[in-house]
């Protein structure tokens with residue numbers, strides 16, 4: 106009967122209960138949506154970075170990572186490449202040559218990393234071909250084609266069909282220079298990356314990297330970087346460790362190791378949801394305390410009577426706690442469902458943030474954010490609201506059981 | 518035969534500020550089966566006395582024994598349990614739990630006693646019939662008149678089979694017809710079921726029907742008169 110009493114008691118002040126339930130539902134909805142938004146934003150950043158820049162896994166010769174010199178190419182490339190392609194779960198592989206050098210036009214010069222790629226392979230690993238904003242992605246027949254970003258093109262005051270000169274050291278240590286023609290302009294959305302990378306054909310770069318006197322290195326077998334995309338990002342660690350076992354002399358890194366900021370952001374998702382949850386729960390605590398306190402204070406006589414006729418303090422305490430919990434439990438499904446609908450809808454259709462955050466793309470995020478939420482968060486929120494309701498009722502419940510029946514009955 | 522005994526009971530309110538001696542040495546004995554009115558001018562200590570013998574309040578001096586239990590020796594929670602088992606209360610107002618129906622109100626104390634559901638239900642219906650409310654069992658207090666509410670309160674007080682029923686001005690808010698009706702029911706229960714009623718009142722019509730009239734003046738028993746004859 107105590108649950109029945111508690112249940113009926115919460116409907117005695119219908120408006121007040123509905124208001125606090127509304128607040129709880131909105132709080133839950135906000136906690137879920139904000140977490141979904143933050144998760145979507147981080148995922149968008151990570152996905153952009155993975156797709157446009159780092160890929161899932163990269164393989165290098167360890168010294169190359171430290172020294173960044175072209176002589177540290179991947180040894181025994183054919184075998185390595187074969188092993189990588191044979192690895193289960195690997196979706197696409199791009200073999201790259203990399204040189205650090207300088208790009209210059211008549212208007213200026215900038216230091217860049219020159220990536221020599223096989224255009225078709227690269228397109229499977231990288232969204233580069235989709236990020237072309239002007240010209241095209243390595244058109245068939247032109248000699249020494251190069252892709253530069255729109256930011257870099259602006260700095261160098263060049264456009265499609267302009268000529269640029271690349272300077273870099275070859276494997277022998279001497280500086281080479283070669284003219285390239287811009288065939289396409291790309292824009293990945295990540296300005297720092299775009300300003301510091303250009304793409305050429307690997308065969309073109311390799312010819313320049315190997316000095317004429319060097320007959321030991323074949324152009325086909327020269328590469329510094331293997332970029333890998335896997336089928337399912339969740340398997341990235343297992344695939345990487347299996348590759349590590351297979352390629353003992355090489356450094357195999359996942360996107361988290363290559364770009365520690367990605368790992369950092371991904372790791373923050375959990376904290377973000379906990380922070381939102383805590384803030385909203387704190388706000389709710391005061392709302393519930395206030396409501397329950399009013400419910401106790403306006404019922405002093407009745408509570409006195411209940412204790413007078415033999416309802417003990419534990420039962421009175423439980424009744425008050427139960428009333429608070431019921432407020433929470435009625436509001437909870439409403440909030441959870443609203444949150445679910447919001448996340449499901451925005452997860453599907455996305456929300457265009459370009460109006461609110463113009464610079465989003467400059468930080469490597471897309472302007473359309475798709476909400477996303479780990480289902481665990483629904484559980485966390487549910488538990489959080491339950492605990493909040495219990496906690497918030499303790500003070501009012503203590504107040505109720507501290508009443509002395511005689512005095513309570515005497516109050517007007 | 519259970520007895521309520523008070524010996525030299527003193528109750529002082531506001532001992533620190535302006536002390537009020539609500540009870541100033543009350544010696545009284547109430548035996549099971551009585552139909553007793555506590556009367557006296559306003560402020561004479563009637564409510565205080567009922568609270569003290571019902572275990573709702575503690576005396577500052579003197580002893581109160583109810584059915585062999587020493588009230589003073591009990592903790593607050595023990596007192597709550599004691600009241601639940603041995604004392605039925607009917608207050609002037611706010612007797613009933615507003616969110617429960619008449620039947621549920623009567624069942625409530627039995628539920629606190631962990632009586633089985635069937636017994637609760639049957640006894641609640643029996644008691645409501647006894648107070649003439651068989652057709653109002655599923656009504657909430659707000660749907661009942663003041664007199665009907667007090668009758669439910671009497672049924673509720675009877676439900677746990679207490680040794681004594683203490684009623685503080687049970688008719689104060691009732692019109693004369695409801696007052697007569699309530700007293701008829703109480704008198705009949707006293708006659709037929711040997712239920713003990715101790716009630717305070719200002720109302721001469723109520724006083725006239727008591728079999729024993731204890732008059733308090735300034736927190737002391739001034740007169741204690743047992744009347745023979747019919748109620």
Ligand SMILES: Nc1ncnc2c1ncn2[C@@H]1O[C@H](COP(=O)(O)OP(=O)(O)OP(=O)(O)O)[C@@H](O)[C@H]1O
Pocket residue numbers: 515530531537538539557558559560561562563564565566
């Ligand atoms: N909580 C309290 N604090 C201070 N004084 C009190 C308190 N309760 C009662 N008193 C005083 O104690 C005295 C006895 O009060 P009590 O309520 O027992 O009288 P009563 O006979 O029931 O009066 P009434 O007929 O008006 O109900 C009164 O002087 C009253 O003012």
Ligand SMILES: [Mg+2]
Pocket residue numbers: 563564565685
């Ligand atoms: Mg009184």
